[in-house]
Amino acid sequence: MLKVLGRATSANVQRVTWTLAELGLSYEREDIGGAFGGNDTPDYLAKNPHGLVPTIETDDGRVMWESSAVVRWLALKDPERRLWPASGQDELSADMWAEWAVRAVEIPIATMFVSLVRVRPAERNWAKIGEIGTAIHKGLAKAEPILAERPFLASDSLSIADINFGLLLYRYYEMEIERPDLPNLAAYYKRLSERPAYAEHVMVDFSFARPKD
Ligand SMILES: N[C@@H](CCC(=O)N[C@@H](CS)C(=O)NCC(=O)O)C(=O)O
Numbered sequence: 376m377l378k379v380l381g382r383a384t385s386a387n388v389q390r391v392t393w394t395l396a397e398l399g400l401s402y403e404r405e406d407i408g409g410a411f412g413g414n415d416t417p418d419y420l421a422k423n424p425h426g427l428v429p430t431i432e433t434d435d436g437r438v439m440w441e442s443s444a445v446v447r448w449l450a451l452k453d454p455e456r457r458l459w460p461a462s463g464q465d466e467l468s469a470d471m472w473a474e475w476a477v478r479a480v481e482i483p484i485a486t487m488f489v490s491l492v493r494v495r496p497a498e499r500n501w502a503k504i505g506e507i508g509t510a511i512h513k514g515l516a517k518a519e520p521i522l523a524e525r526p527f528l529a530s531d532s533l534s535i536a537d538i539n540f541g542l543l544l545y546r547y548y549e550m551e552i553e554r555p556d557l558p559n560l561a562a563y564y565k566r567l568s569e570r571p572a573y574a575e576h577v578m579v580d581f582s583f584a585r586p587k588d
Pocket of ligand 1: 385386387388409427440443
């Protein structure tokens with residue numbers, strides 16, 4: 376059976392487990408990384424030289440890391456190509472928007488998480504936090520009009536684009552930041568949060584990341 380090595384609180388692990396759940400695929404998961412450790416052992420580093428999570432062991436003994444690559448592999452392997460249409464504009468749009476989400480939105484949201492959630496209030500760099508907020512909203516403003524036209528980012532059904540983009544929204548809406556009024560984005564997030572796979576795998580409390588006093 377396919378094995379996911381990585382803690383359930385990691386957004387990059389969640390990208391993979393959400394995808395697996397949407398595709399109805401069985402897998403085993405082992406808690407590795409963060410407080411669990413285990414990602415700096417020779418055995419783990421032999422599988423993933425970066426010592427990060429997730430790492431995937433396929434059912435035929437192959438190893439894969441980089442969560443977005445894992446999502447593409449899973450989506451391509453699906454005989455029905457439910458998350459990545461095999462032809463037409465939707466095929467291209469899913470790939471483009473999936474890539475865009477990682478480059479334009481994930482980087483500032485991850486930076487905000489590190490600068491805000493992982494830092495004590497008195498030690499936060501508010502000027503930097505303001506700049507990151509501007510970068511986040513520059514990205515989200517591109518999605519807002521798209522989501523007025525269709526229910527998902529790249530097409531009329533959930534795709535790899537939504538996996539990479541939607542993944543970011545739980546933390547975006549749960550972090551203590553100012554958020555401009557983006558009604559289409561809010562409605563899209565509500566639609567995602569009503570999906571059992573999203574609720575289970577992505578909407579995972581992140582208080583573990585806050586500094587312990
Ligand atoms: N680009 C990598 C990033 C992996 C990554 O940064 N993982 C973080 C968790 S989200 C990690 O392993 N941190 C160390 C740890 O959890 O111990 C991917 O998408 O898989």
